[in-house]
Amino acid sequence: MTWQVNKTTLNIVKIKGDKIIRTVDEIVQEVPVTLFLNGKEFVTMVCSPEGLEELAVGFLCSEGLLQTPNDLKELTVDYENGIIYVEAAEGDSEAKFLKRNITSCCGRGRPVFYFVNDAKSMNKVTAQLLVTPGQVWDLSDRLEEMSVLFKQTGGVHNAALCAPTEVILFYEDVGRHNAVDKIFGRAFLNRIPLEDKILVFSGRVSSEIVIKVGKMGLPVIISRSAPTNLGIEMAEKLGITVVGFAKGERMNVYTYPERILG
Amino acid sequence: MTWQVNKTTLNIVKIKGDKIIRTVDEIVQEVPVTLFLNGKEFVTMVCSPEGLEELAVGFLCSEGLLQTPNDLKELTVDYENGIIYVEAAEGDSEAKFLKRNITSCCGRGRPVFYFVNDAKSMNKVTAQLLVTPGQVWDLSDRLEEMSVLFKQTGGVHNAALCAPTEVILFYEDVGRHNAVDKIFGRAFLNRIPLEDKILVFSGRVSSEIVIKVGKMGLPVIISRSAPTNLGIEMAEKLGITVVGFAKGERMNVYTYPERILG
Numbered sequence: 001m002t003w004q005v006n007k008t009t010l011n012i013v014k015i016k017g018d019k020i021i022r023t024v025d026e027i028v029q030e031v032p033v034t035l036f037l038n039g040k041e042f043v044t045m046v047c048s049p050e051g052l053e054e055l056a057v058g059f060l061c062s063e064g065l066l067q068t069p070n071d072l073k074e075l076t077v078d079y080e081n082g083i084i085y086v087e088a089a090e091g092d093s094e095a096k097f098l099k100r101n102i103t104s105c106c107g108r109g110r111p112v113f114y115f116v117n118d119a120k121s122m123n124k125v126t127a128q129l130l131v132t133p134g135q136v137w138d139l140s141d142r143l144e145e146m147s148v149l150f151k152q153t154g155g156v157h158n159a160a161l162c163a164p165t166e167v168i169l170f171y172e173d174v175g176r177h178n179a180v181d182k183i184f185g186r187a188f189l190n191r192i193p194l195e196d197k198i199l200v201f202s203g204r205v206s207s208e209i210v211i212k213v214g215k216m217g218l219p220v221i222i223s224r225s226a227p228t229n230l231g232i233e234m235a236e237k238l239g240i241t242v243v244g245f246a247k248g249e250r251m252n253v254y255t256y257p258e259r260i261l262g
Numbered sequence: 263m264t265w266q267v268n269k270t271t272l273n274i275v276k277i278k279g280d281k282i283i284r285t286v287d288e289i290v291q292e293v294p295v296t297l298f299l300n301g302k303e304f305v306t307m308v309c310s311p312e313g314l315e316e317l318a319v320g321f322l323c324s325e326g327l328l329q330t331p332n333d334l335k336e337l338t339v340d341y342e343n344g345i346i347y348v349e350a351a352e353g354d355s356e357a358k359f360l361k362r363n364i365t366s367c368c369g370r371g372r373p374v375f376y377f378v379n380d381a382k383s384m385n386k387v388t389a390q391l392l393v394t395p396g397q398v399w400d401l402s403d404r405l406e407e408m409s410v411l412f413k414q415t416g417g418v419h420n421a422a423l424c425a426p427t428e429v430i431l432f433y434e435d436v437g438r439h440n441a442v443d444k445i446f447g448r449a450f451l452n453r454i455p456l457e458d459k460i461l462v463f464s465g466r467v468s469s470e471i472v473i474k475v476g477k478m479g480l481p482v483i484i485s486r487s488a489p490t491n492l493g494i495e496m497a498e499k500l501g502i503t504v505v506g507f508a509k510g511e512r513m514n515v516y517t518y519p520e521r522i523l524g
Contacts, residue, residue, distance in 0.1 A: 007491075008491050010491070010494065010516065012514050012515060012516050013514070013515040013519040013522075013523070014512070014513075014514055014515075015395050015512065015513050015514075015515065015522070016511065016512050017511045017512075020523065025514060027488075027489065027490065027491045027494060027516075028488060028490050028491065029490070029491050029492075030468055030469060030490035030491060030492040030493065031492065032492075046468065046469060046470070046492070133277050133280075153488055154487060154488035154506075154507065155466055155487075155488035155489065155490055174466070174468060174490055204417055204436070206292055206308065206436060207292060207308060208308070225416060225417075226289075226290060226415055226416035226417035227289065227417070228289065228290050228291070228292035228417055228436055229269075229270045229272070229289045229290065229291050229292060230291075230292040230293065230294075230308070231292065232272060232289060244416075245416065249278065249279045250276070250277065250278050250279075251276075251277050252274050252275070252276055252277075252287060253274060253275040253276075253277065254272065254274050254289075257275040260275075260277070261275070261282065
């Protein structure tokens, strides 16, 4: 397994009109990684092989298993075998997580009560951040400029943690959720304050993405793509501004436009 | 909950340069649906609220829980509450599925041994189908033409089951995997022979998508987007032709180009 490179090269056949070209092309890497929590196999994810610490921590933050910096005791990555070992404070969160997922898990989707309970137990984001339309377009342009792996391979999503005028963290991943979890994980590890930050994202703003944004406590998500109705409903409840299709001097503001319009 | 419509309308703020326009826009619907298998809650998926029979059946086919038409005893959809009830022949597949998923489930990703074991137990696709480059571009164009919901909302992926010169089934879904499962489910329900068919797809060709294509026994997948290296590796093992970036008189053929070049 080749680790810590996000792409590989392969012999392929390119067809352009009536020309057939045998050539070498760059392909995005996708690897399975298994997370062990307190000695037990916990979850396997398919991801880009970079930022595995961030991914593990962000995933556990998203699932409520890490809440304060003291909850994380130890973090070890075995790159060769694709295994991440996390030692975390034992709370009731793990039991709750397992209870919630064993009945209705497997590979995608979350239980219905996930939505209801998670949204209920989350605090509404009340931060008064202001991001001007010009800043929104600048950040969206910056995300695209930084998306080198996407330009090379076309196979990843991108996420950046930003202040209104600067990019602080940036990740690319074959998985839409992973890119956001890596942001969450690095912000947790570096103890970056989030109430005055923005998530800038290439992917669709679905309910699961909005829940992650709410758990981070970010007041604004800016996407170059579309939201879903459930994503918007949840953002409405959680006090989050959702901006979609932010590119080329255009954007749609779906919730809490006062953070954009002033 | 509004069912059997794939989009809804919302009041939004559109910003174009220095113009601020308060308007109504179309947003793609995303709903949670819970599948009960033989009376037990089995999985909850977030999906577009259309083709739920297909989704349930395709999901169970993908997971190996439905293998022959006789395995499916009864299928009932409660649209109002978002619940699908399936009665299926009790085999050892269900136990295997649960064993496989309980240790390492939850929301995304699959266990490592999923890949290994699934690929090992699957038959190599040996069908000799030939699809000319012109037919590839025609099918890719047809997929795009049919993607009405995507054009309206930007929030879905599309999948079509095709013969070299015609589209047989077409689905749009907020979930990349769901669109493919709906194809699988309808093909299973209608007993459509698959060894001479093609999956035409808007999304990335990751390992999980290739496994579904292999389980369907389709010899070719054509995508308008990129593959991952793990997707290509698996297609190589399973005898599947992977075509990516198929649009505008261009395409890349990653595996088994003889089905395209003749």
